[in-house]
Amino acid sequence: MTDTPSTTYGTPPRFAWLPTDTLVVDERYQRSITKDGWKRIRKMAAAFAWQKFGVLLVSEGDRIGDHAVFDGQHRLETARLLKLPEVPCIIVDAPDLAAQAVAFKGVNKDRIGVTRVNIFWADHAAGVPQAVAIKELCDACGVVISRVGTGRQKPGHTVALAAIEACMALDEESLRQGLRALVTAQGEAENAFRSATIKALTRLHAMNPGKVEQERLVRILADLDLDDEIDEARIAAKSFRGKTEIALQMRLTRAYNKNLGADRRLEEPRL
Structure with missing residues (x-):
């Protein structure tokens, strides 16, 4: 039995608390938040509890330390609305735009509310x-x-x-x-x-x-x-x-x- 993680499935993710001002959403493959989305964010902020927040799925930091968020856009804006300095994140190995778009598609393609248009722009960013x-x-x-x-x-x-x-x-x-x-x-x-x-x-x-x-x-x-x-x-x-x-x-x-x-x-x- 070896203690070395298998590389068959890629690099394992890791957990970290990250500053909210280092988290970004790339609109080249993600939709902008709608009017209804902002209503949902305000509702989430009014009833905020860490037990319901979960974790954001983000990329490794880029050269200036920003992390791309590809799951948790609404929760991120909720945290910002509440002026929370840090949020819990799972960091995965997605070092560039294409890899981040692939990760976004993989996480979201079977979810209700993620449209064919969202998947298209993720595919386009990934160079499909x-x-x-x-x-x-x-x-x-x-x-x-x-x-x-x-x-x-x-x-x-x-x-x-x-x-x-x-x-x-x-x-x-x-x-x-x-x-x-x-x-x-x-x-x-x-x-x-x-x-x-x-x-x-x-x-x-x-x-x-x-x-x-x-x-x-x-x-x-x-x-x-x-x-x-x-x-x-x-x-x-x-x-x-x-x-x-x-x-x-x-x-x-x-x-x-x-x-x-x-x-x-x-x-x-x-x-």
Whole structure:
């Protein structure tokens, strides 16, 4: 029996009381605290007890002595609100941004309240190729990947990461064309970059390679209320037991084909 810790599972963590002013939260892969989050923090502070505080999970100190917190952001702010000089921490071996993002994802991926967007930004910070590729594609098309995973999205912002990933696998160039058309037509509209719309436009281009007249498509999209279009598509899809994005693609295709000669018309999908 050896007293030397096994290295199979990495470096064992250690416990320490750390000054609150040396603890930082990296918003490159973690979400900012919301209005509801601050309400929760104030409630925690009002009923504070060490028995309920637990420990924060943090990285080893960097060159200036700061420790990245990847589990316990709300408890840290509670401690600061109470002006506690130190808090109990478990220090793990995560010496750089990528390692810290991996640790954050590992701790939080199965928890309620940690969204796909949070996991995406952790993957991106860790250099996961798929996340990097999605970010590069969205940047090139003028689409902003939101850091807020719920509620209506600001103009040009999206949280439709699963849809974008699926469309990249289907036809990346068609996805690019669809996103660029949407940016041009609806870039100033709230909540325009939803899953159904992104999938519908990608499918529209993929089914009609080289045939879509982008200027015409942009004019069609600019005249639409996409919230209404998705609602109508959802109703049609439910009636025919189809998919909302295909019903939306059908609506967009019919609007595009109106008053066009047969040689310029796009192929319609089937529900």
